[in-house]
Amino acid sequence: MSLNNYTPYVAKAAWLLIALMMSAGYDAGGASAHSFNVALIVTPHSASDASAPARQFKDGFMLATTQRDAHPDNEADGHLGGLDVYVTVLDKRGLTPADIARQLRQNQIDIVVMYGADAARAPLGKTLKGSTMLLLRQGQTPFTANSTAPAVIKAVKAFTAAYKTYSGRVATPAAAQGYNAARRIDVAVRAQDAVSDRAALRASFNKTKRAFDW
Secondary structure, eight states: OEEEEEEEEHHHHHHOOOOOHHHHTTTTTSBBEEEEEEEEEESSSSSGSSSSHHHHHHHHHHHHTSSSSTTTOOOSEETTTTTEEEEEEEEOTTTTTHHHHHHHHHHHHHHHHEEEEEHHHHHHHHHHSSSSOOEOOOOOOOHHHHHOHHHHHHHHHHHHHHHHHSSSSSHHHHHHHHHHHHHHHHHHHHHSSSSSSSSHHHHHHHHHHSEEEE
C-alpha cells in the first residue's frame, strides 16, 4: 500500500488524539483546564523573625486547599474551587517587582497572593497591570473582625482547631490571612469552575475583600 493510502488513517488518528486531549481537559498550550496555578509572595516582618509569619501564612493557605474536593492519588498541591491547584511560594526579599513578575510568568501563574503591607504590594500591582495574572489583595478576616455573630464565632473556632491539627501550632492573624485568601479564591473559582473569566474572578475578589464569612 502506498503512503497516500495511509493518509486518511493518519488524519483520522490525529483528530482522535486531539479529541482525547480535549476531553481530558487540555488546551492547545498544554495546560489543564482542570487546574490552575497560584503564587504566594511573602514579605517577612523583620530580619529576626523572617520565616514565622510567612510559614503561618502559607500553612493557613494550604490548609484551605485540603478541605474540599480531595481525591486519592492526586498530584496537585491541593484543591480550590473544585479544581487542582499548584502553589508556588516566592520570598520577596532581595527581589525587585520585575524579578518577581519574571518568575511568575515562568511558572505560568494565574493568581498572585501577597502577604505584607499595602505599600509593598503597590509596585508589583503596577508590574502585573496588563497581564493575565490577577493580584488578590489582602482582605479582612473574621479572625480579626471581633464579630459577635454566632456563625462567625463558630467558623473561627473551626478554623483555629483545624489549623492546630494541620500545623501543630496556634493560629495567628498571618495564618488567618492565608486561609482567608484561599477561601476567597475557592469561592471565585467555584462560581465558574475555571479561571478563564478574569473579569468574574476580579469582581469576586473585590466583593470578598471585606465582610467575607468562612
